[in-house]
Amino acid sequence: MRLPLFVATLACLSLSNPILADEVQVAVAANFTAPMQDIAQAFEQDTGHRVVAAFGSTGQLYAQINHGAPFEVFLAADDTTPARAESEGLAVAGSRFTYATGALALWSADTNLINDGEQLLRSGDFQHLAIANPKTAPYGLAATQVMQALNLTDALTPKLVEGQSIGQTYQFVASGNAQLGFVALSQVSRNGEITSGSAWQVPAALYEPIHQDAVLLNKGANNAAAAALLEYLQGERAAAVISSYGYGH
Structure with missing residues (x-):
């Protein structure tokens, strides 16, 4: 799923105008720690935005989000938890997409x-x-x-x-x-x-596909850096990093 127009517009503004450089708070599933560190470094170099990431289990991170943690973007290790965030009004409707498929x-x-x-x-x-x-x-x-x-x-x-x-x-x-x-x-x-x-x-036939979804949380709805990061995750440079760690995309 592509980002909605208003999110993509924010991303483009932030990529083209360094004056708008900002910080984004990201909750990241623990399996994605190393790729996210690489992507964050490239993202910061390319956009001027700063990524502040916290790593943990998807369930633990969701509990923190549900209790008011200041995260603006959520990179989960499944697709059901971000969908739940949308359905429960914690995330921007239509912002969810699969950024990686785990192994x-x-x-x-x-x-x-x-x-x-x-x-x-x-x-x-x-x-x-x-x-x-x-x-x-x-x-x-x-x-x-x-x-x-x-x-x-x-x-x-x-x-x-x-x-x-x-x-x-x-x-x-x-x-x-x-x-x-x-x-x-x-x-x-x-x-x-x-x-x-x-x-x-492990052969993929032995377990259900691990589709890892990202979603824009309500706290990041007006943050250009949050929108830019989600757009960046769907770009070629991030895709190369994700693939290098053994994920499908």
């Missing part, structure tokens, strides 16, 4: 642990498996869908350790508190290569 990975900090991810899960030859809280983190929900699709829910549930966000889940595995975990592919991959440890990109 799930089974990852270990041990470079030799994961050769065949499905076989490893079936073997149960590990002590702890980290997932994000499926109630607040869409990647955690996807992990539970994978376990269910493989008929491994009962076998793996006793081994689970739960992070409040996909960022915390990654830290459980990186620190060795869990031998492996379900994380976002973007956290462990760049330009098609695993950046550390060992990983298995």
Whole structure:
């Protein structure tokens, strides 16, 4: 979905007139931390606007928005939460669009642990498996869908350790508190290569598509920087960054 005319107009004004440079407060799903940092840097260079980003699980961020947090743009890890923000009057109607489609990975900090991810899960030859809280983190929900699709829910549930966000889940595995975990592919991959440890990109058929939507929140309705950022996320430079982290667009 493209931005409505008035939003696009604000974006164009902010891109063409540095005098209008402003700051935008953004709530960002934890899986998108590294891409957002790259995009924010490019956006600031190109527009003069400043991005102030807070990262966390989609559910936690939504709760903060619902309780009056000063966020102006919301980049969620699903499409249902931004739609809910619209329906509940917290976001500008018609401003929502999909900025990325996520991918799930089974990852270990041990470079030799994961050769065949499905076989490893079936073997149960590990002590702890980290997932994000499926109630607040869409990647955690996807992990539970994978376990269910493989008929491994009962076998793996006793081994689970739960992070409040996909960022915390990654830290459980990186620190060795869990031998492996379900994380976002973007956290462990760049330009098609695993950046550390060992990983298995989970086949997309094993979980529902992770469509990640962005939406303009009411607090940003009159902020040219907020509109400009949403427009920028749909441009070629942002798309290249998003793709480099393993997302579909």
